[in-house]
Amino acid sequence: MSTECQPLEPATPAGDSLGKESLNKESLSKERLRLWLRMLRVTRQIEAELREKLRVEFDSTLPRFDVMAALFRDSDGLKMNELSKRLRVSNGNVTGIVERLVDDGAVERIAIEGDRRATLVRLTAAGRATFTEMARAHEGWVNALLDGVTEDDAHHIGELLHGLPADTGERQ
Amino acid sequence: MSTECQPLEPATPAGDSLGKESLNKESLSKERLRLWLRMLRVTRQIEAELREKLRVEFDSTLPRFDVMAALFRDSDGLKMNELSKRLRVSNGNVTGIVERLVDDGAVERIAIEGDRRATLVRLTAAGRATFTEMARAHEGWVNALLDGVTEDDAHHIGELLHGLPADTGERQ
DNA sequence: GGGAAATAGTTCAAGTATGAAATTTCAAGT
DNA sequence: ACTTGAAATTTCATACTTGAACTATTTCCC
Numbered sequence: 001m002s003t004e005c006q007p008l009e010p011a012t013p014a015g016d017s018l019g020k021e022s023l024n025k026e027s028l029s030k031e032r033l034r035l036w037l038r039m040l041r042v043t044r045q046i047e048a049e050l051r052e053k054l055r056v057e058f059d060s061t062l063p064r065f066d067v068m069a070a071l072f073r074d075s076d077g078l079k080m081n082e083l084s085k086r087l088r089v090s091n092g093n094v095t096g097i098v099e100r101l102v103d104d105g106a107v108e109r110i111a112i113e114g115d116r117r118a119t120l121v122r123l124t125a126a127g128r129a130t131f132t133e134m135a136r137a138h139e140g141w142v143n144a145l146l147d148g149v150t151e152d153d154a155h156h157i158g159e160l161l162h163g164l165p166a167d168t169g170e171r172q
Numbered sequence: 173m174s175t176e177c178q179p180l181e182p183a184t185p186a187g188d189s190l191g192k193e194s195l196n197k198e199s200l201s202k203e204r205l206r207l208w209l210r211m212l213r214v215t216r217q218i219e220a221e222l223r224e225k226l227r228v229e230f231d232s233t234l235p236r237f238d239v240m241a242a243l244f245r246d247s248d249g250l251k252m253n254e255l256s257k258r259l260r261v262s263n264g265n266v267t268g269i270v271e272r273l274v275d276d277g278a279v280e281r282i283a284i285e286g287d288r289r290a291t292l293v294r295l296t297a298a299g300r301a302t303f304t305e306m307a308r309a310h311e312g313w314v315n316a317l318l319d320g321v322t323e324d325d326a327h328h329i330g331e332l333l334h335g336l337p338a339d340t341g342e343r344q
Numbered sequence: 345g346g347g348a349a350a351t352a353g354t355t356c357a358a359g360t361a362t363g364a365a366a367t368t369t370c371a372a373g374t
Numbered sequence: 375a376c377t378t379g380a381a382a383t384t385t386c387a388t389a390c391t392t393g394a395a396c397t398a399t400t401t402c403c404c
Contacts, residue, residue: 035326146204162198
């Protein structure tokens with residue numbers, strides 16, 4: 001959903017006693033909020049279009065795509081554990097998605113010798129083939145959706161986002 | 173979820189016969205994909221933190237917050253219809269969220285005279301009070317999460333996002 | 345006026361998502 | 375060996391989300 005709330009009235013109204021308006025903390029906070037709302041709206045919109053494309057053209061979904069993408073990168077397979085860390089979603093969530101991918105024949109579970117708690121999850125050959133097609137299409141869709149963005153823009157925004165607390169988290 | 177896929181190998185590999193690499197279509201496409209993945213990751217991360225905050229501090233959720241925000245802006249109330257258009261979510265979705273907000277006492281349904289199909293949905297006094305608190309906190313959280321973003325940055329990214337196909341859609 | 349089309353909502357099935365509890369297995373320490 | 379604790383997953387309750395089917399009401403048009 002959209003978080004369609006707009007900045008409320010400033011707590012420090014008209015006359016600002018701290019200095020230039022544009023250097024004001026209130027103003028900066030409002031501007032960041034506006035930015036966040038716009039980022040959210042754009043992201044949601046793009047996600048919706050990608051989801052629709054995946055649904056219509058591949059009878060698949062974004063979560064499935066995400067899981068397959070992670071497994072495609074680690075072609076030796078991942079433990080459920082690692083998968084959920086990689087995708088930053090809850091453990092139980094991954095269980096369900098993988099379950100459906102197994103039903104689809106795109107993914108297989110492999111027992112790990114020496115640890116009967118864990119399971120390895122891996123793309124099947126069919127899964128790899130399907131994902132390769134999906135990924136190619138996906139890149140095309142994104143490219144089209146970000147039509148107005150030049151390479152410089154992309155690079156610039158990327159840099160700005162990169163410094164954010166939200167982007168510097170525990171990845172890997 | 174995350175769409176953690178990285179750009180695959182370029183279809184046009186090393187030697188590029190079309191001109192400078194940075195002006196290459198392939199390269200631009202990859203750069204846009206990279207940008208999209210980063211936007212998605214940052215957005216998801218911020219959303220996750222906001223959701224957590226709402227849960228812990230207000231025992232609420234983002235969808236509830238979004239609905240309340242929309243109703244706060246239109247203090248006369250909105251029809252379910254308008255609400256779902258405003259938030260860009262499905263009709264049935266809004267039904268459920270409003271239902272829970274009604275249970276919470278934050279929202280009330282009001283019959284519309286002259287059209288027995290539609291219902292008006294409005295924040296209660298309690299709902300307005302609660303939302304005012306939540307919105308203040310929310311702005312603070314966003315402000316903190318976007319800590320590294322200057323006012324110029326915010327403005328710049330905002331402008332770039334603004335031109336996107338995804339942002340120019342049927343709003344309001 | 346009467347019926348087709350449009351509009352407003354709810355309901356439904358399936359999938360996604362979380363956080364918490366429960367289960368099974370492993371790893372130590374005693 | 376035994377128990378305690380950690381680790382890997384699944385299960386569960388709840389909630390969100392979509393797209394489609396369904397109901398009820400209104401509007402339009404002949």
